[in-house]
Amino acid sequence: MSVVAAGVSKWAVRDVSFELPPGSVTAVVGANGSGKSTLLNVLAGHLPPESGHGAIAGRVAYVPQHKPMYKSFRVADVLAFGKHMNKTWDGERADEWLKRFKVPRKLQAEDLSGGQRTHLTLALALGARPDVLLLDEPLSELDPLARRKVMSELLTEVADRGMTLVYSTHVVAEVGGVADRLLLLSAGRLLLDGETDDLLEEHVLYTGPHASKSPVKGPVVQAKHGVSHSSYLVRSGGAAAGEPWTARFVTLEELVVAHLERAA
């Protein structure tokens, strides 16, 4: 699919194609302005793609980054609104989520903290019983401990209900073990699309004597040369390099940064 941003003659997202297996968790990663929100908007059906399609089968719930809300509504009103808007509303599920995070039902939306607003919008989205839940930077207003707690609870929802989760984040370090799949966007293009574990196992950093050529076969993602040594990050599939090269796996963060630097 491709999308042109409104009022701009530049591609916001271009030639992006991927699948979302049911029950999977996908992290959409990229710098600000890389097209993450545009992509989620297309998946949510809020932006028509210029070409191709971004159709999702089943019920979709989408929580945008800025979490819009009627200020004069109390928490209970927001839930009542959710019930009114959704034929398939599951009030118990929404209530349970709010109880879990201790959000009082009497509070007014304008008095909610950033964290409480996050919990309320998630409760609203989950109450709609989505097959696919799309979250744009869902954890951005939470402290590190709350981020973990919310992600654990979301993953439990995924495990219990077979829900598919797609979320954007720029905290790559928190993606490991959480996302089955990683989509890396840069300037509206898809740099990486793969299983998180596979990406980690395919990329190896080789360090050895100064060399103008990679010691193994495979696409070189990054080459660095010092005075006496060179290092190559290669998508080698884990191939071994001969002496005196040493090899080590890289973290997801190193991997993403290397790909972004290569694309820049």
Next chain:
Amino acid sequence: MVEFHVDRGSGLPAYLQLGQQVREALRLGWLRPGDRLPTVRDVVATSGVNANTVLKAYRELELAGLVEARQGSGTFVKSSLGSATPEDLDPLRAKLAAWVAEARSAGLEDEDVYALLREVLSGGER
């Protein structure tokens, strides 16, 4: 019982980290044949990892012959790893704890300790 922990700063895929922790628990006798591994849902709820990650870890352990999945009742430890008994391990652990305390007061950091341990284990070769 094992409590899983995923180091997200590690280059090791999360499912391999979980597998490694089960293997360690087997070696240390925390897990014994017949013990049940935590359910996938429990691991998801307590460690914040994806259910597929846990399933992948359990499947890998099953392929290695260490655990077996029993239809409907969970995943159970099939065989142990290592030959040391708790009677052997306990005094060794106590001595090691005392040694580590000594190393810390001498200013050694964890990485220094690992490096030293590796050197001694490899018979002084580097």
